[in-house]
Amino acid sequence: MKKAGGIEKVRKYPNGSLLVKENYTKDKKLASITAMLKLQGYDPADRNWVMAAYDPTGKVLAFGKVGSCIACHDMVHKQDLVFAPPPAQLLPVSTWKGFFPKQAISPMYAKLLQEHPKSIVR
Numbered sequence: 219m220k221k222a223g224g225i226e227k228v229r230k231y232p233n234g235s236l237l238v239k240e241n242y243t244k245d246k247k248l249a250s251i252t253a254m255l256k257l258q259g260y261d262p263a264d265r266n267w268v269m270a271a272y273d274p275t276g277k278v279l280a281f282g283k284v285g286s287c288i289a290c291h292d293m294v295h296k297q298d299l300v301f302a303p304p305p306a307q308l309l310p311v312s313t314w315k316g317f318f319p320k321q322a323i324s325p326m327y328a329k330l331l332q333e334h335p336k337s338i339v340r
């Protein structure tokens with residue numbers, strides 16, 4: 219990322235790249251962990267990422283060529299499916315609703331969308 223000049227400028231992550239994201243609730247409790255590992259030849263159609271999600275105890279919630287993960291991450295296919303963290307890149311409300319119809323969008327995220335309209339990924 220440093221070599222490319224920032225996360226949004228990376229076009230291809232090297233084999234073996236591992237990205238891990240901790241997901242917290244608004245009261246700062248760990249809700250889940252998502253990860254992606256670049257494995258040469260694993261899934262050439264979708265940039266060779268192994269997708270994984272774990273609950274806070276380490277139980278596997280999703281693993282492998284997970285269509286739902288890939289469908290959303292494909293919005294940033296130019297960045298090899300890796301999003302920049304908010305507020306650099308934000309999901310449009312329509313995408314949120316499409317993927318999580320039963321969840322309310324957090325007021326914090328709604329505020330970010332208002333403050334950074336140019337950061338919304340199309």
Ligand code: HEC
Pocket residue numbers: 237238239252253254269270271280284286287288290291299300301302303304308309313314317
């Ligand atoms: C509805 C869209 C959406 C879905 C579905 C989704 N993600 Fe993400 N993911 C994002 C966004 C947006 C970010 C960057 C913002 C953030 O860090 O919260 C992100 C960040 C990540 C990151 C940190 C690297 C990066 O791209 O910034 C990992 C790892 C990750 N997601 C894995 C997963 C896995 C594994 C799944 C499926 C179990 C998944 N994601 C499903 C939207 C999504």
